[in-house]
Amino acid sequence: MDSIYVHIILLSLIILFAIFAVSYARVIRGAILLGVVSMLVSISLFLLSSPLAGIFELSVCSGLITVIFVSVISLTIPPDDKQRKMNAISMVKKMTLLFLLVLVCGFSLYVLDSKNITFIPLMQNVQESIDTRDNIWNLRHVDLIGQALILLTGIFAVVVLFKKDTNKDKK
Amino acid sequence: MSLENILLFKLYVITMPIMFLIGIYAIMTTKNIIATIIGIEIMTKGVTLLLAACGYFNGRPEMAQSFIIIMIVVEVVILTISAGLIFNIVKKHDSLDTRNIRNLKG
Amino acid sequence: MSFSLAVLIPLFLVLFFNLPFYKVSGKIAIFIASLFCIIQAFSFFLPITANCPISQYFMLDFQCDGISRLMLLTTAIVAFSSLLVLYALEDTDRKQFNFVNLILLSLAGMNGLFFVRDIFSIYVFIEVIASTSYVLIAINKDKNSLEASFKYLVMSSVATVMMLSSIAILFLVAGSTDFVTISSMYQQYSGNTLVVVAIVLFIVGLFIKGGVMPFHGWLPDSYLAAPAPVSIYLAGIVTKTTGIYTLIRLFYSVFGFNTSIQSILLIFATISIVFGAFAAINQSNFKRMLAYSSISQVGYIVLGLGAGTTFGVAAAIFHLFNHSIFKSLLFVNSAALEKQVNVSDMNEMGGLASKMPITSTTSVIAFLSTAGIPPLSGFWSKLMIILALWTADLKVFAFIAIIASILTMTYFLIMQKKVFFGKLKEGFENIKEAPLAITFVSILLCAITVVVGIFFPFILNGLINSAVSF
Structure with a gap:
């Protein structure tokens, strides 16, 4: 720290x-x-x-x-x-x-001060630490499929938006 | 949790709404399309910080890291799409002015 | 059919279409994609097995319940009609091909959204659907569609930021993002300010994505500017899944209901219903009017959810199904009008009933169903919503729902009178009925509306009650 x-x-x-x-x-x-x-x-x-x-x-x-x-x-x-x-x-x-900005700062300070926020799990009850890479591959593989989908979407976005219409298409 | 940690946590939580406000302000007032996207990016930076802080303070930084990594990938794709849109808008209107793209009324 | 295949097949289809060894033409791609949609629709009636070897290999921990299955059916029907309309309207091969690929990616995202039980995964899949929609809206690259797409992107990104910060706070408190952990955390800390702020942020984000009234700015523009197949797809299912389905899922399986959250839902729903209906009355553009009517109907769905009972949830999900069907039907008909008449202002149309009998008949049925006339499907779902509100002792909102139903009737009557009935306008003598693919879709969707309405008592037991067990 x-x-x-x-x-x-x-x-x-x-x-x-x-x-x-x-x-x-x-x-x-x-x-x-x-x-x-x-x-x-x-x-x-x-x-x-x-x-x-x-x-x-x-x-x-x-x-x-x-x-x-x-x-x-x-x-x-x-x-x-x-x-x-x-x-x-x-x-x-x-x-x-x-x-x-001042208003929001003041408001958030007020909100955070007025309520007790010590319910946050303490630092010491950390579970046995998992490596991030393992965590992604073992626990978040559903998100990896989502990532594959969104990357493919990005490819099609580039194809659709950046590629010029050829004359053959315009007919 | 120590008093110092709580103070730190509060600081990170307060940063998020401030960044959000700056982003919203940029989107509302700007007359430039690219500045709109800069505003969105600033909001996203605020969320990144908040996610990392949340992972740090509840003792699961590895999970927060995987969230942030996935989020950055999504962010880049969305940015690519918006760059494509801006590229086409500029080709159509010959300027970056947002007043050109106010033909449609809610 | 194992349900994780619903996500994996579209993904592999997209990869298969784009392999470098051969060229898949647009027509073949449309054919394969619609075949997939038909299979997905029929899988609703088959018993679903939890796992198959492929999904075990991918270790997908998807779960499926009745709501997910009903949404799968709805998605398949709407995507199928969108693909057929695309086949009828778009004749550029490359555009068709790109369109089919994007629709398949979006379908995979939606099917994933129906199965995941983790709020961060919900975010990822919503972004998949949203990003495909941005590209789909702008696929023609004309001025208006680019503007609408950009507007949608900005609004949706703001919503995403709100949802992500909410996810971050929930993750902070619960220590994990799956539904079970968050649900048990919420029972413990339901009164905590940070948690309440997080939930409100999530709701507002979903309202923006679903186009509920004060946050609806992007919605009519996108529906108007998008090409016809895309506006069917958007209006029929995209906004409903990204916004409203997720809202239902969140309250049904994670947070449960309490009075303060219910009152937020009810107030926004009422604003959406009433102002959406009034805004729809004032419109002269056909698609724009449909968009505002869509906002109003989404209000009904949220109102049903706001009743806070399982019966209310069942009513909401049933109205979502009906709404998707008859709104896609109306957008299909608007596509037919756009193609044949080439005018979008309602004041310039008139007397088209004699020239386009199928289009006009199906849209009459769709509007009767929207306005809640028995025995069509819309009547039953509205009745269920009103009953749910009544039994939950929210009689004021039940009355508002009934009165707004009359407003719905008004604007659809105006539309019918202007477009289909009355004297035939000059210059419209040579108009023919829409192409076969479009009329086929109209008749199919219309048949679903009528059949669901007439056989409602059987469907109630088989479909809705199994979806949401009382």
């Missing part, structure tokens, strides 16, 4: 970068900042004793997804300055976000 301050700093950095990511008018910066958020989340996952998930998050979410985002953005025409100015989110809306 690391010091609690590490967690606090990580979480506040995650929230800060998330706010930056949504408030930039240029999407490419937003996408890169999202990659940064993802990286911080993966560090956080590592601290929460799930290193394998952290590696997945780091390689897939902050790597692959950023690549997908950047390639989609570069396929499109960047807006000129006038449009960008029009698209910029106004100060009033930003302040609304801040206000809502």
Whole structure:
């Protein structure tokens, strides 16, 4: 268990970068900042004793997804300055976000403080620890079939959405 | 559970609604289609953190890990589909503006 | 037939279609897929064995009860009609092929959803169904369908995030995600704030997926913009399984009922019924009106669930079955109109009854069934819902259900008058009846509605009571 301050700093950095990511008018910066958020989340996952998930998050979410985002953005025409100015989110809306954030923080603190949450199973009654890989293959194989289905769907999505209609089809 | 752990747990639980709110805010206010997807991604990051924290605090991190791994796979597929949709929308409208895709009214 | 085959066969069929050694044409793919649907529908009447060698090899711990079997039957019927309409309407070979593959993947996802007994697996299979639907809606790549698909994707992703955070909290408290553990946990901690928040989040997520009224924004757009076979599939079964079936399953086998949850269900159901019906009256587009009527009918299903008794659950699942059948029938007829008349505004149609007798007769029967006229199937399920509410001492909601039924009648009468009856509009003289495949589907679905209605007393014992043992 690391010091609690590490967690606090990580979480506040995650929230800060998330706010930056949504408030930039240029999407490419937003996408890169999202990659940064993802990286911080993966560090956080590592601290929460799930290193394998952290590696997945780091390689897939902050790597692959950023690549997908950047390639989609570069396929499109960047807006000129006038449009960008029009698209910029106004100060009033930003302040609304801040206000809502404070409200939600306060509310969740209140909810969590007012009720006793010590019913959570304690750390010491951990069952004999199973390896994650065994856990996936032995206990969650139904989900693996779901994963196979969704990956096939992804393949067909690419076939349907990215492939150009040939002339033969158009007739 | 020690007092420090409870505080930590509360911090992780509070992070989720904040991330959710940031995501919803991005979806509601933005005028750019890609920023909508960024908002969804931020919400998903919040859920990832919550799942990991839940696994950590009830002593079954290996189960939470398998959840997160499956979730990331699903997330990537959904993102690929949305990238395909955005690609086609941009080809049709020549811009990323969400105001173009408000022809249909609930 | 072993029920895990219902998931594995479509998966293998998709792989088999796409092997590189040969080329499967769209027509053959449609034929094989509809054959699978017929087998699945008939497997409802066969005794289901728990396991077969293949499923043991895959170690799938699926479970099957009466509700799952009824849903299997419904899914098979709707998918079959969708495939036949696809055969009649779409003539591009590659599009047909992609469509069949996506439908098969979606079918596998649905069948999986009916059998799993674990909330995380529910999430995975719902995502399978949802992601196939995004692609299916946008399959024509025109402006409106892309927009509808994108809207659906955004709304559905928000719902997914809600459901996942709920799953995370339940997992935290119970330590596992299978139904038995969570159910026993819930009895212990039912008053805890975090658990209540988790359940409310889950319900709201499912409401978004199922298009219940305040969260319905994406639904009419998707139904309207999707190509005809897809809108049959979406309206008939997709929103019903991802949203409403999961809701029923969750309360029937995991959480049970208590007054606060019941009141949430009842209030949202009432809003959905009443406002859905009023919104449907104002529509001039045929498919859009059907979409709002769908929202209203989904409200009935949730209302039946909100009665909180096993009889209410039986009523809800029976209404879900009936609704799937007659809503697919109406969407099949709208596809026929779209193909033959090529106009979707109801004000521009008129007097089509003489030109398209089968389409108009079947849609009259479907609308009578929706409005709850005896002896059609919709009457019995609505009666069961009202009785369930009455016996659960929720008489106000029973009255609302009866009154809203009259509203349903109103908008369908308006529709019938505008589209099928009255004087034939100019320019419609040369209109012919729809192609054979579409009329066949109409007659089939219509026959199911009538037969289920007339032989209801037998069906009640054989079908519904075995589905939900009282």
